[in-house]
Amino acid sequence: MPTAAPALTSNAQALTQALGAAVRAQRKGLRVSATALAEAAGVSRVTVYRIEKGEPSVTLGAYANVLTALGLGLKALPESADATSAAPLGWLPARVRLADYPQLRALAWHVPGAEALSPAQAWSLYQRNARHLDAAALTPAEQQLIQALQQAFADDGAPPHSPDGV
Known part of the structure; x- marks a missing residue:
């Protein structure tokens, strides 16, 4: 029992x-x-x-x-008193669906038949092509995804390098 x-x-x-x-x-x-x-x-x-x-x-x-x-880890992190994100701290989807993120879909034009990417692949595309991102066209969900990917993969905590500061 x-x-x-x-x-x-x-x-x-x-x-x-x-x-x-x-x-x-x-x-x-x-x-x-x-x-x-x-x-x-x-x-x-x-x-x-x-x-x-x-x-x-x-x-x-x-x-x-x-x-x-499942290849996941578990971390104990302090709660942020001013957290405004709906997604939990450190949240990442198992697969990033291109249909849910218009800017990422545009960056992944050269990936044949891709409907979803791993979080690492998505971060790599954002990093390499940040100069092509339209910051004004980023949806709130895509902004949250970029923040979560940055938190998970950025070595120095720096955002994707772009002139727009995205």
């Missing part, structure tokens, strides 16, 4: 649910079944389901095994 879930604050509950959603998005993005992930992580399929739902009673070890099997 599973351990009773500890009482959570609303912030803690949102955090576990966001972590579960990130696990699910990465698994889906990699096109891995829950059963295959469970086998790779050494946990049951039900545990994977519970992790994806953000249940707090799942052991940290099970979360760590699943994250490792």
Whole structure:
């Protein structure tokens, strides 16, 4: 019988649910079944389901095994009091759909048949082609994506190099 879930604050509950959603998005993005992930992580399929739902009673070890099997990490970061982004700090999609980001789609014109890119590929395109970005045409979602990619991949924390300062 599973351990009773500890009482959570609303912030803690949102955090576990966001972590579960990130696990699910990465698994889906990699096109891995829950059963295959469970086998790779050494946990049951039900545990994977519970992790994806953000249940707090799942052991940290099970979360760590699943994250490792998906190629994800976990960091403890201080909360920002003035965070205005809807996406959690450090959030990255498993695959960046070009249809969701018009400026990135324009930069990826030379990638034949690409519907989605890995976050690293997207960051590389933004970096190499920043001078071609139209800062005024960036949607809020694309601005958030660029900030998340910068946070994840920039060595010095510098934004993509462009005359517009994007």
